[in-house]
Amino acid sequence: MVRVIMLSPPGAGKGTHSRWVTLQTGAAHISSGDLLRAEVARGSGLGRQVATYTDRGDLVPDDLIFRILAPAVVAAARHTGGYVLDGFPRTMPQALRAAQFGADLALTSNAVIYLTAPEEELVSRLLDRARREGRADDTLDVIRHRLAVFAKETAPLIDYYRSRGILLELSTNRPEAEVHADLLDQLQARGLMLPVAGESRPDHAEPAEA
Numbered sequence: 001m002v003r004v005i006m007l008s009p010p011g012a013g014k015g016t017h018s019r020w021v022t023l024q025t026g027a028a029h030i031s032s033g034d035l036l037r038a039e040v041a042r043g044s045g046l047g048r049q050v051a052t053y054t055d056r057g058d059l060v061p062d063d064l065i066f067r068i069l070a071p072a073v074v075a076a077a078r079h080t081g082g083y084v085l086d087g088f089p090r091t092m093p094q095a096l097r098a099a100q101f102g103a104d105l106a107l108t109s110n111a112v113i114y115l116t117a118p119e120e121e122l123v124s125r126l127l128d129r130a131r132r133e134g135r136a137d138d139t140l141d142v143i144r145h146r147l148a149v150f151a152k153e154t155a156p157l158i159d160y161y162r163s164r165g166i167l168l169e170l171s172t173n174r175p176e177a178e179v180h181a182d183l184l185d186q187l188q189a190r191g192l193m194l195p196v197a198g199e200s201r202p203d204h205a206e207p208a209e210a
Ligand code: AP5
Pocket: 008, 009, 010, 011, 012, 013, 014, 015, 016, 017, 032, 033, 034, 036, 053, 054, 055, 057, 058, 059, 060, 061, 065, 086, 087, 088, 089, 090, 091, 094, 125, 126, 129, 137, 146, 172, 173, 174, 175, 176, 179
């Protein structure tokens, strides 16, 4: 079963392509942003704390993230045997702690999908989404800040995962169907055998882990 991490700047397509991988494989989609927004929507004390970071586009402290995410990952892996992690990890300390957590529970990730698109395309997608969905952090200033946070805090993970031999890089500056075809090819080439349409879900060969 696939256990993948989606890594990208805001708007490059983590959510879009995570949903697709989930549909193809049955692995659980775990979005850190969705879990945080659900906590904010609940209006809990934790949610109010979370909103002070997310509304500005700053990262939520690691301990809060692990408190919210760890139970979801364990439950998902128990139910489906796999996961698509959307938006986590996104700092080096998170990546190192996630690697340890994965090793301890035999849930190590087997690929990291790094999605790219030009910065002005990202901004334009998120402003479009703001008009449709009204996400609190999709304002121009906060989008620019999220992009800067990505460059400073998250971009170092690209080389980290590349050096571990598990990074797949894809441009999303093209139609979604093309991205999906390329993603399918790359995952199949790695032995993460995604089913083709109409076939039942196959068992996956145990891929290399890092
Ligand atoms: P999060 O919710 O993860 O937001 P993000 O990283 O800013 O990414 P987005 O959800 O905006 O974009 P996406 O990459 O999912 O793109 P999408 O598929 O939607 O995090 C929000 C906040 O939570 C963070 O700022 C932080 O405060 C906090 N947080 C989350 N995780 C954390 C962590 N681990 N540690 C600390 N804090 C954390 O696509 C965008 C749009 O483009 C869509 O409308 C889509 O339809 C469109 N689109 C996608 N692909 C294409 C395409 N190929 N062509 C045309 N349009 C496309």
